[in-house]
Amino acid sequence: MGEVCVIGVGLTPFAKYRDRSLAEIGWPAVKQAIEDAGVDKRDIEAAYCGTALGGMMAGQRVLKMLGITGLPITNVENACSSSSTAFRQAYIAVAAGAYDMVLVLGVEKLTKFGGGTLPLEREDFEVTHGLVMPALYGMRARRYMHDYGLTEKQLAGVAVKAHRHGSRNPDAQYRNEVTVDEVMSARPIADPFTLLHCCPSGDGAAAAIVCSAKTARKYTAAPIRVACSEVNSGKYMTGFRDMTSPEITVRGARQAYEEAAIGPEDVDVAEVHDAFTIAELLYYEALGFCERGDAAGLLEDGETSLGGRIPVNPSGGLLSKGHPIGATGAAQVVEVVRQLRGDCGDRQVEDARVGLTHCTGGGISGFDHGACSIHMFAT
Amino acid sequence: MGEVCVIGVGLTPFAKYRDRSLAEIGWPAVKQAIEDAGVDKRDIEAAYCGTALGGMMAGQRVLKMLGITGLPITNVENACSSSSTAFRQAYIAVAAGAYDMVLVLGVEKLTKFGGGTLPLEREDFEVTHGLVMPALYGMRARRYMHDYGLTEKQLAGVAVKAHRHGSRNPDAQYRNEVTVDEVMSARPIADPFTLLHCCPSGDGAAAAIVCSAKTARKYTAAPIRVACSEVNSGKYMTGFRDMTSPEITVRGARQAYEEAAIGPEDVDVAEVHDAFTIAELLYYEALGFCERGDAAGLLEDGETSLGGRIPVNPSGGLLSKGHPIGATGAAQVVEVVRQLRGDCGDRQVEDARVGLTHCTGGGISGFDHGACSIHMFAT
Numbered sequence: 001m002g003e004v005c006v007i008g009v010g011l012t013p014f015a016k017y018r019d020r021s022l023a024e025i026g027w028p029a030v031k032q033a034i035e036d037a038g039v040d041k042r043d044i045e046a047a048y049c050g051t052a053l054g055g056m057m058a059g060q061r062v063l064k065m066l067g068i069t070g071l072p073i074t075n076v077e078n079a080c081s082s083s084s085t086a087f088r089q090a091y092i093a094v095a096a097g098a099y100d101m102v103l104v105l106g107v108e109k110l111t112k113f114g115g116g117t118l119p120l121e122r123e124d125f126e127v128t129h130g131l132v133m134p135a136l137y138g139m140r141a142r143r144y145m146h147d148y149g150l151t152e153k154q155l156a157g158v159a160v161k162a163h164r165h166g167s168r169n170p171d172a173q174y175r176n177e178v179t180v181d182e183v184m185s186a187r188p189i190a191d192p193f194t195l196l197h198c199c200p201s202g203d204g205a206a207a208a209i210v211c212s213a214k215t216a217r218k219y220t221a222a223p224i225r226v227a228c229s230e231v232n233s234g235k236y237m238t239g240f241r242d243m244t245s246p247e248i249t250v251r252g253a254r255q256a257y258e259e260a261a262i263g264p265e266d267v268d269v270a271e272v273h274d275a276f277t278i279a280e281l282l283y284y285e286a287l288g289f290c291e292r293g294d295a296a297g298l299l300e301d302g303e304t305s306l307g308g309r310i311p312v313n314p315s316g317g318l319l320s321k322g323h324p325i326g327a328t329g330a331a332q333v334v335e336v337v338r339q340l341r342g343d344c345g346d347r348q349v350e351d352a353r354v355g356l357t358h359c360t361g362g363g364i365s366g367f368d369h370g371a372c373s374i375h376m377f378a379t
Numbered sequence: 380m381g382e383v384c385v386i387g388v389g390l391t392p393f394a395k396y397r398d399r400s401l402a403e404i405g406w407p408a409v410k411q412a413i414e415d416a417g418v419d420k421r422d423i424e425a426a427y428c429g430t431a432l433g434g435m436m437a438g439q440r441v442l443k444m445l446g447i448t449g450l451p452i453t454n455v456e457n458a459c460s461s462s463s464t465a466f467r468q469a470y471i472a473v474a475a476g477a478y479d480m481v482l483v484l485g486v487e488k489l490t491k492f493g494g495g496t497l498p499l500e501r502e503d504f505e506v507t508h509g510l511v512m513p514a515l516y517g518m519r520a521r522r523y524m525h526d527y528g529l530t531e532k533q534l535a536g537v538a539v540k541a542h543r544h545g546s547r548n549p550d551a552q553y554r555n556e557v558t559v560d561e562v563m564s565a566r567p568i569a570d571p572f573t574l575l576h577c578c579p580s581g582d583g584a585a586a587a588i589v590c591s592a593k594t595a596r597k598y599t600a601a602p603i604r605v606a607c608s609e610v611n612s613g614k615y616m617t618g619f620r621d622m623t624s625p626e627i628t629v630r631g632a633r634q635a636y637e638e639a640a641i642g643p644e645d646v647d648v649a650e651v652h653d654a655f656t657i658a659e660l661l662y663y664e665a666l667g668f669c670e671r672g673d674a675a676g677l678l679e680d681g682e683t684s685l686g687g688r689i690p691v692n693p694s695g696g697l698l699s700k701g702h703p704i705g706a707t708g709a710a711q712v713v714e715v716v717r718q719l720r721g722d723c724g725d726r727q728v729e730d731a732r733v734g735l736t737h738c739t740g741g742g743i744s745g746f747d748h749g750a751c752s753i754h755m756f757a758t
Contacts, residue, residue, distance in 0.1 A: 056458050057741040070614035074464050077454040079435050085453050096475025235449035362436040
């Protein structure tokens with residue numbers, strides 16, 4: 001399989017677009033990616049569109065707005081990993097030589113559901129009994145606090161960092177800084193979470209132009225290389241499960257580092273799936289950024305803040321940038337590509353050469369039917 | 380890209396399974412495909428699941444029932460072409476060497492919507508003004524009747540053939556034969572269609588095991604080869620459009636025949652997207668089985684019936700076998716593979732060596748944002 005590069009990215013700022021259709025939310029991201037890459041839209045040979053709840057033919061509806069028709073369009077769903085899974089399909093297709101230049105798109109309009117809790121699958125036994133996402137992550141948080149002595153104040157620090165970063169990102173849904181006190185005194189959602197421990201509901205889109213290394217060189221002297229691409233689903237595990245160690249991410253990270261021949265110590269910037277504050281801490285450990293139990297220390301030492309050893313979620317992450325489900329994976333790619341190019345202004349990670357994106361979704365019933373995608377990028 | 384084969388197929392008979400979950404509808408098809416292939420489920424390296432309206436993580440929910448977890452699972456949506464598009468992603472991944480053995484699954488439970496008209500996308504301007512699928516195809520039928528002198532009686536003949544074939548298929552939703560009079564006197568739906576001109580709503584699943592040619596030879600002396608794989612979307616066309624010539628199928632067929640180096644005259648059996656009676660006639664012409672305007676003659680001469688020159692929809696097609704949207708594309712593959720193996724009992728097409736599947740979906744607003752997939756298979 002050949003080398004694959006990203007040569008253009010675009011994003012529709014995350015927000016609540018109650019008056020826009022899904023197509024109207026999607027097309028600005030695509031247009032920006034095409035212009036950023038400097039390609040002719042007619043050179044795009046196929047498109048992969050990730051959406052979780054966008055309805056039938058989401059990609060076709062978006063691309064029609066720009067007159068991009070006639071090409072193979074594949075809509076991909078994998079809950080929160082929808083557009084990162086779409087990215088993987090694009091990667092495989094280009095690496096295989098099936099297509100030379102491909103568009104990846106992620107788009108979602110959650111405001112059509114009125115905000116708040118999502119229309120989760122009623123076939124899922126645990127969901128019908130109340131195990132919605134905030135409850136699931138709340139239990140993980142309580143368990144982690146029990147096992148490793150994490151305090152509510154430390155946990156609130158994740159939201160503080162997210163908003164500090166997000167305040168520097170013009171594309172973020174929330175660009176206000178928050179204090180530990182504000183996080184802790186916000187209205188309760190699911191113990192120990194207040195509202196500010198939870199990512200918001202919202203709308204948005206993100207896009208990337210993906211092509212072969214050979215073609216990339218025609219458009220830019222500095223393409224961003226895809227160093228690895230992994231998508232997994234959860235493993236059914238009998239017997240003991242450790243709910244503070246997301247097996248799917250641990251396994252995915254091991255595969256990703258091996259495939260890229262890059263270790264966690266080489267990662268300069270990461271966008272990880274901080275749907276809830278505790279999630280980011282669990283992923284520090286699962287991705288090997290620190291040892292088990294050391295996540296709060298890593299955060300408190302500022303290592304994962306801008307200016308630290310390995311800035312995590314410089315975009316603001318899901319907590320501050322927002323989480324329009326199907327758009328999130330592609331938006332992580334947009335942020336990491338911009339970071340590796342040095343295009344991020346006052347949220348720029350200095351000398352970023354290797355970036356990682358991590359998205360995980362589904363898997364309400366324990367960890368065993370979620371999806372997890374990890375991609376790495378390098379200059 | 381390497382050669383790709385199908386070594387096992389399975390199907391959950393199409394029916395109305397009001398009391399079964401999507402997962403319960405899906406797993407029997409997968410189990411049958413695995414047993415048919417004679418593979419160990421642990422040898423499946425990735426899965427592609429097509430569903431149009433099955434909700435989030437459909438593939439994960441189905442495969443968990445069989446303990447198939449931990450592998451990359453990608454859910455694909457492309458309206459009626461959902462699982463045929465999933466098949467194409469599997470094809471690309473295996474041809475590229477990204478995976479050696481892959482599962483393709485299509486699954487749908489339409490009874491959860493209560494039957495009748497589907498929950499179509501409200502963002503589509505034409506749909507909100509009444510241009511639902513039966514209305515769209517009804518207009519195409521009237522235009523074809525005007526242009527080529529097709530009669531209502533001739534049109535009813537498509538349904539008669541479909542049910543004659545379906546009556547021989549134990550997996551079909553409707554296994555009763557119907558007469559021209561019965562078709563014409565059924566209750567009206569959208570002029571000139573009565574109920575029997577329209578495919579039914581229902582549930583079902585279909586699955587296939589896809590692998591490299593090298594691996595296929597370990598399991599069977601007679602693998603079925605994928606001769607070509609095409610997925611397209613509709614083209615935006617300014618100026619004149621001919622509503623009786625589905626451009627997307629015409630273009631897809633041209634590409635498919637070229638890729639496979641097989642002409643329409645070489646096709647021994649075809650499963651085409653007969654969602655409405657007129658559709659089958661339009662596709663005879665679009666796929667090159669006859670000249671423009673000759674479709675009714677081809678049907679009346681028995682050429683597309685079992686025993687004819689090119690039997691179309693020996694399974695009963697969408698009209699009689701049924702059309703659980705996301706399952707349809709994979710089910711067409713199941714039928715063609717069984718035909719090429721000679722496994723079809725009293726609906727067997729004699730000496731079938733080359734088979735074609737054709738699925739098309741979406742595209743309410745004219746033809747310009749539909750999806751169309753064409754695959755060819757050979758012994």
